[in-house]
Amino acid sequence: MKAIMSLGALIGVAGLLLLSGMIVGIVPSDTVRLIEGYMPVQVIAELILFVAGFTGISYMMSAMGMTFPRFWQGISCWAFVLLYLKFRVYPPIPFSVRAMYGTVSLVAVFMWVSANEEDWQKFKQPIMNVLDAKTGGNRLLRYAYLIILPILIGGFSYNAMVPKSEEPIELRTVHPAPPASTKVHGKTYTLQTSQNPYRVNPEGKYDQEYSNANIVEQGMGRLMKPNANPWDKDAQGYLKYVREGGEIFYQNCHFCHGDNLNGRGLHAFAFNPIPANFTDPGTIAQLQETFIFWRVSKGGIGLPNEGFPWASVMPPWEQHLTVDEIWKVVMFEYWHTGYYPRTWD
Amino acid sequence: MKNSFSLKAGVLSLTAFGVILLSGNAGGLAFAADSLPAGFKAGALAPEPSADMIEAGKRVYFTKCVWCHGVDGAGDGPGADRLWPRPRNFNQGTFKIRHTASGELPLFDAKKPVEGQNDLFATVTHGLPGSAMPPWEGILTEEQRLQVLSFVTTQLVKDRKFTDTKSESQTVLQLAELAPIAASEESLKKGAELIVEKKCIECHGVEGRGDGNAFNLKDDWGFSIQPANWHKCWNFRGSRQDPYNVKNIFRTFSTGVNGTPMPSFADNTTVEERWHIANFVNSLCERDGEGKPLPIDPQADKPKINFVVPSGKVEGEISADPENELWTKRARRYIAMGGQITHKPRNFVNRIDDLWVKSLYNETHVVFMFQWDDRTKSVAEGKLPWAPTSVNVEVKEQDPKTGEEGSIAAHQNNYTVYNDAVAMETAIKWKELPAPIKPRYLFGSNEQFPMDIVKWEADGSLRAFKGTGWDKDFEQRFDYEENIKLLFSEWKNGRWTVIIQRPLGDKKEQDYDSDTFFEMGQYIPTVFFAWDGHNGDAGRKMAVSAFYYTFLEPPTPQEAYIYPVAIAAGVVLLEGWILTRRSNKRKAKALSR
Numbered sequence: 044m045k046a047i048m049s050l051g052a053l054i055g056v057a058g059l060l061l062l063s064g065m066i067v068g069i070v071p072s073d074t075v076r077l078i079e080g081y082m083p084v085q086v087i088a089e090l091i092l093f094v095a096g097f098t099g100i101s102y103m104m105s106a107m108g109m110t111f112p113r114f115w116q117g118i119s120c121w122a123f124v125l126l127y128l129k130f131r132v133y134p135p136i137p138f139s140v141r142a143m144y145g146t147v148s149l150v151a152v153f154m155w156v157s158a159n160e161e162d163w164q165k166f167k168q169p170i171m172n173v174l175d176a177k178t179g180g181n182r183l184l185r186y187a188y189l190i191i192l193p194i195l196i197g198g199f200s201y202n203a204m205v206p207k208s209e210e211p212i213e214l215r216t217v218h219p220a221p222p223a224s225t226k227v228h229g230k231t232y233t234l235q236t237s238q239n240p241y242r243v244n245p246e247g248k249y250d251q252e253y254s255n256a257n258i259v260e261q262g263m264g265r266l267m268k269p270n271a272n273p274w275d276k277d278a279q280g281y282l283k284y285v286r287e288g289g290e291i292f293y294q295n296c297h298f299c300h301g302d303n304l305n306g307r308g309l310h311a312f313a314f315n316p317i318p319a320n321f322t323d324p325g326t327i328a329q330l331q332e333t334f335i336f337w338r339v340s341k342g343g344i345g346l347p348n349e350g351f352p353w354a355s356v357m358p359p360w361e362q363h364l365t366v367d368e369i370w371k372v373v374m375f376e377y378w379h380t381g382y383y384p385r386t387w388d
Numbered sequence: 389m390k391n392s393f394s395l396k397a398g399v400l401s402l403t404a405f406g407v408i409l410l411s412g413n414a415g416g417l418a419f420a421a422d423s424l425p426a427g428f429k430a431g432a433l434a435p436e437p438s439a440d441m442i443e444a445g446k447r448v449y450f451t452k453c454v455w456c457h458g459v460d461g462a463g464d465g466p467g468a469d470r471l472w473p474r475p476r477n478f479n480q481g482t483f484k485i486r487h488t489a490s491g492e493l494p495l496f497d498a499k500k501p502v503e504g505q506n507d508l509f510a511t512v513t514h515g516l517p518g519s520a521m522p523p524w525e526g527i528l529t530e531e532q533r534l535q536v537l538s539f540v541t542t543q544l545v546k547d548r549k550f551t552d553t554k555s556e557s558q559t560v561l562q563l564a565e566l567a568p569i570a571a572s573e574e575s576l577k578k579g580a581e582l583i584v585e586k587k588c589i590e591c592h593g594v595e596g597r598g599d600g601n602a603f604n605l606k607d608d609w610g611f612s613i614q615p616a617n618w619h620k621c622w623n624f625r626g627s628r629q630d631p632y633n634v635k636n637i638f639r640t641f642s643t644g645v646n647g648t649p650m651p652s653f654a655d656n657t658t659v660e661e662r663w664h665i666a667n668f669v670n671s672l673c674e675r676d677g678e679g680k681p682l683p684i685d686p687q688a689d690k691p692k693i694n695f696v697v698p699s700g701k702v703e704g705e706i707s708a709d710p711e712n713e714l715w716t717k718r719a720r721r722y723i724a725m726g727g728q729i730t731h732k733p734r735n736f737v738n739r740i741d742d743l744w745v746k747s748l749y750n751e752t753h754v755v756f757m758f759q760w761d762d763r764t765k766s767v768a769e770g771k772l773p774w775a776p777t778s779v780n781v782e783v784k785e786q787d788p789k790t791g792e793e794g795s796i797a798a799h800q801n802n803y804t805v806y807n808d809a810v811a812m813e814t815a816i817k818w819k820e821l822p823a824p825i826k827p828r829y830l831f832g833s834n835e836q837f838p839m840d841i842v843k844w845e846a847d848g849s850l851r852a853f854k855g856t857g858w859d860k861d862f863e864q865r866f867d868y869e870e871n872i873k874l875l876f877s878e879w880k881n882g883r884w885t886v887i888i889q890r891p892l893g894d895k896k897e898q899d900y901d902s903d904t905f906f907e908m909g910q911y912i913p914t915v916f917f918a919w920d921g922h923n924g925d926a927g928r929k930m931a932v933s934a935f936y937y938t939f940l941e942p943p944t945p946q947e948a949y950i951y952p953v954a955i956a957a958g959v960v961l962l963e964g965w966i967l968t969r970r971s972n973k974r975k976a977k978a979l980s981r
């Protein structure tokens with residue numbers, strides 16, 4: 044028991060030091076980086092680690108005879124969650140959302156400190172002590188609260204009433220419902236039945252299994268399979284078309300979607316919403332190839348209203364590329380990220 | 389082709405060597421191994437990377453790098469011809485950002501991924517801001533980055549050899565051991581004098597906006613190259629994702645930038661002088677109102693963006709003088725600008741990548757001050773071949789694959805010169821639009837969702853248009869032009885300042901169907917456009933921003949002074965009630981005992 048708890052305490056202290064070091068800037072702020080796409084899981088895992096750490100710390104402290112009062116445990120736990128949400132999570136979440144999380148965690152802290160009568164007594168004891176003001180210190184504290192609280196609350200309400208400008212929040216549907224079919228360069232494509240004509244094996248037959256076997260490997264770096272180099276002079280079928288798709292991508296798309304298809308291209312910083320990150324498991328990995336074909340062909344201007352067509356700088360690529368080029372570049376995007384397109388069934 | 393290139397590079401490096409020799413003699417200095425430039429020490433060449441590393445690196449290269457740098461590493465991959473600066477041609481072994489003396493190969497050791505001791509590793513890790521080279525940290529593992537560099541340095545650098553002790557040497561800037569001099573006023577003053585004395589301003593311009601010699605500079609491959617703009621340190625190639633760090637400037641100044649006209653100043657400056665210069669250059673980088681570095685967005689390595697452009701309330705006339713206190717005290721907003729790459733002609737290389745906007749308003753007008761860096765003042769000669777209202781003008785976009793001679797880099801400074809220009813576009817009837825809907829950012833959606841466009845051009849014209857779609861010619865609004873006014877416009881030392889005044893508008897008097905009504909306290913969708921005439925910008929070939937919001941700051945309402953006091957009084961009452969209740973309860977308890 045003690046061993047487990049000391050391990051927990053160690054994790055807690057190390058984690059706290061690391062986190063505060065990263066926020067203050069003593070160690071590089073990307074020492075432990077939040078990885079895109081895994082961020083929510085990562086945040087939850089980190090919070091669990093911290094809870095374990097806090098349990099350990101409080102156990103160790105009481106074992107060493109320095110019991111940390113339940114009241115301050117509750118307060119500091121809540122304060123920690125608030126600070127964590129404010130400083131750790133990047134990109135930053137808006138205040139209104141943080142206020143929501145803050146309220147939820149406040150309720151959770153209350154549930155924890157009032158789990159049984161004894162704990163609840165322990166928790167509210169300090170409050171009662173100040174109210175009763177039996178000692179000099181408590182009396183002082185009581186007067187302090189008497190003065191500070193109205194000033195603070197008055198100040199907050201003044202702050203809330205002074206006109207301020209905050210960016211209006213606009214929530215947008217990232218993957219709007221696709222149409223049944225789309226007409227590109229004069230030809231109609233039914234999304235449910237169309238196939239990428241370049242997803243073929245060296246013999247020229249449509250072969251999803253073959254192409255799936257030759258995409259880049261998942262895992263750090265997302266490198267190509269050693270024997271599946273699209274730049275191989277003898278590459279035929281799928282791999283040859285991947286190279287052609289890549290050429291189109293790096294002549295047209297990387298300016299926004301980035302050299303690594305992560306939405307960090309040259310011009311990306313100027314745009315809002317930021318360009319899609321294809322390496323995020325929430326984008327092309329969730330979608331069918333024909334959905335991408337539709338999005339690429341019609342661009343931002345072709346989005347339904349819930350997708351905010353006015354804000355998107357995504358070109359309607361049918362203005363710039365042929366149908367064949369669009370199919371190839373879509374295939375390249377799946378190859379380079381190592382994702383399989385979703386199928387309709 | 390390749391031969392002539394390496395020949396050219398050879399001749400160039402020979403002449404460079406000659407220049408160094410000559411200058412050495414002229415200064416009466418012996419050019420010997422033991423008289424290294426101040427702050428440098430002789431280093432050893434790193435051992436050759438293992439065959440395994442090179443082989444593994446090939447796989448990384450052909451997944452990630454080949455697309456721009458090409459199969460032979462000649463910087464001619466499929467993406468190269470639409471990029472400026474072009475991707476690096478590795479063949480000559482010329483690398484920009486180094487700790488080594490001018491002309492030497494950069495530091496690279498496949499076994500030592502240490503910050504400050506491995507130049508190529510740092511370049512791949514942090515990328516080269518202001519170019520298309522992204523930071524690969526977090527994408528490739530440390531091992532993979534070392535592998536790909538092992539491949540590049542051994543297989544793709546063809547004219548030189550990283551391990552050849554006969555032809556190569558390493559003279560390493562000891563940056564870690566040189567303590568920076570504090571950026572005191574005295575140091576900045578010395579730096580300001582030194583940049584004149586050392587002729588920095590001849591290329592970088594009097595105010596360091598890179599406007600000194602923006603036309604005649606070429607790199608080793610014959611492509612146009614522009615001197616750095618010291619006011620945008622986040623675009624320094626060698627900023628290593630730490631743009632306000634003076635050490636980066638000291639390093640670049642000490643070692644020079646190989647392959648470019650930027651020489652090393654190690655031989656003709658003392659270490660102390662270099663710190664003064666670095667401090668001064670660093671002090672020029674844009675800062676906030678309190679003189680603190682701008683917060684940098686770690687995901688973009690550019691200043692963080694706030695999409696609200698606040699306009700401050702002023703009583704009476706708004707000054708037309710940018711030096712007026714009203715303007716100098718007013719906070720400015722950073723507007724990020726990208727190339728217009730949605731519709732033809734796309735602008736792959738936008739030379740204007742940000743604007744600074746300030747705004748003030750009074751009872752009748754709202755005034756916008758635009759400031760942006762542009763190395764050249766461009767005014768079209770003669771009459772433009774199209775009407776001011778034309779949207780679909782004859783400007784050709786860069787073809788995807790042309791070879792070096794036809795590439796976008798080769799075209800730089802050879803464009804037909806049009807007018808520099810800036811425009812702001814605001815939504816008409818924005819209040820009546822159903823919740824999320826706005827007109828499209830590019831000149832509006834259609835007749836139903838049009839845009840109010842006010843455009844200033846460097847020929848002095850200020851016009852108002854109505855836009856009804858990206859491919860629809862504008863409608864000129866002469867009735868509105870009577871009411872807008874150009875208060876100020878000036879190009880000075882690489883920076884435009886333009887002040888435009890326009891009516892606030894209101895529902896009754898103005899032509900509400902084509903003019904934006906600037907209502908106080910409301911978020912008015914606003915887009916900014918900018919054109920650089922020397923970049924051949926005209927029509928849709930331009931730089932664009934995302935949607936921002938103009939916000940006329942309302943004066944503080946009286947309630948803001950009354951309610952908080954009432955609330956505070958309420959809290960006092962509540963406190964009193966709690967305390968009495970508690971003490972009553974205690975008394976009751978004591979009684980019942």
